[in-house]
Amino acid sequence: MSATTAPGDGSGEDPAPVEDDRRDRPAAPSGWHVLLEIPLRRRVAILVSVGAGLLVALISVAVFFTAYRALYDQLDESLVERATAASSSDLADPTLLLKVVSSDALAAGDFRVALVGPTGRYISIRGNEPPIGPPEAEVAAGKPQPPRTGFVDGAAYRVVAVQSGNGRALVLAQELDPTRRTLSRLAIVLVVVGGIGVALAAVVGVAIARAGLRPVERLISTTERVARTGDLQPMAVTGGDEIARLTRSFNAMLAALASSIERQRRLVADAGHELRTPLTSLRTNLELLVAAEEGAASGRPDAPRLSDEDRAELTADLRAQIDELAQLVGDVVELARDDPPEIAAEHLDLSEVVERALDRARPRAPAVRFAAELATCEVVGDASALERAVLNLLDNAAKWSPPGGEVRVVLRAGVAPERPGTAVLEVADAGPGIAPEERELVFDRFFRSADARTMPGSGLGLSIVAQTAVRHHGGVSAQEAPSGGALLRFWIPRA
Structure with missing residues (x-):
């Protein structure tokens, strides 16, 4: 006996596991995500075209099967009427059937006739035998059967069997080629018309997307202009649909933003104006105090000097100005917050x-x-x-x-x-x-x-x-x- 071993290096140790890098691969985008990546205008056109195509296909299928059922019902009704009339005529007599009716006459009428017994044996003109099967024998035995489709030499026939008395059934079969040709032509017409309908739906979808999304494009261009230039001019509003409501909301947002910017601008301007006075007074007092200190240090007789009373007053004034400035800055910061x-x-x-x-x-x-x-x-x-x-x-x-x-x-x-x-x-x-x-x-x-x-x-x-x-x-x-x-x-x- 020979033992089989797993492929390896022959050392008897398990091979090193191969690292699976599939976890690091980005997940493949699903069909819905791929659709979301398509521009909105194309997406609307595609959805309209697909919807119209499905509708046209559904209507075409419904029309085809309705016509199919109507043609077959009409053919079955005509065959039943003919077979019923023939069952009470000379065709019901086997001897007269073979003498009176010729095969050429039956072929010219695209139908075939036979008399069937309950055992399945039948009498027909040679060369014009209809499709005979158990359903026709059941009719001869007194059990009615619905019309059916049978085949002779590869040709399709619609077969109807009615009782003709004495345990016999009269079988009448008509070729289906004319009906099938009619249905084929109808199918071709439906396919052509459906294709034209889908093409027109695509054109209409593009037109609808272009007309319906024009206000959205204007809104996009306005937002890009605002982001690029800072111009907060509102958009013109036309109509009363959802796009108009969106435009009004956008204009309201622009107005609120412009108002906020204006308030901030006025706050900065007013704060700068109000800060100028205490800062100027503070700088003047500091310069005077510094000049007095430098004069006292230089020892020159013409240097400016301050008395202790003036120095104390000037120091108190500086403290008051600093407090006023701190209070002003705090108030400005408090009021500068819009939120x-x-x-x-x-x-x-x-x-x-x-x-x-x-x-x-x-x-x-x-x-x-x-x-x-x-x-x-x-x-x-x-x-x-x-x-x-x-x-x-x-x-x-x-x-x-x-x-x-x-x-x-x-x-x-x-x-x-x-x-x-x-x-x-x-x-x-x-x-x-x-x-x-x-x-x-x-x-x-x-x-x-x-x-x-x-x-x-x-x-x-x-x-x-x-x-x-x-x-x-x-x-x-x-x-x-x-x-x-x-x-x-x-x-x-x-x-």
């Missing part, structure tokens, strides 16, 4: 937030008295952002109130019909008030009235108040206080 930051939403009592803001505001304005009337108001929001907004309101009221003046702070729950379901904070100062034409502007960025330009501030504090109210789904307003000063309202929904 609202994540609010640390928590249930809190707004009266406690106002109390903390009052504790911070009183040391800042020792010459002003704060009178508070606070009711408990449960809200949901960011405690630090709300405290900063309230502190800005208090600082603004203290700035405009004269020494010895009173700032009234009232927190209450809104009642119908004023602010139902809200917590309303009112801050009234003892100042000159706000002109009616400026009450809608005091919450804008960098807005400062003519009287306010001589006072400290950047014009951003009330803007932060309005932004905080909006982010908490509330609002702000400016009115005249009963005492004649300004009355600022701030409200947000209660929990």
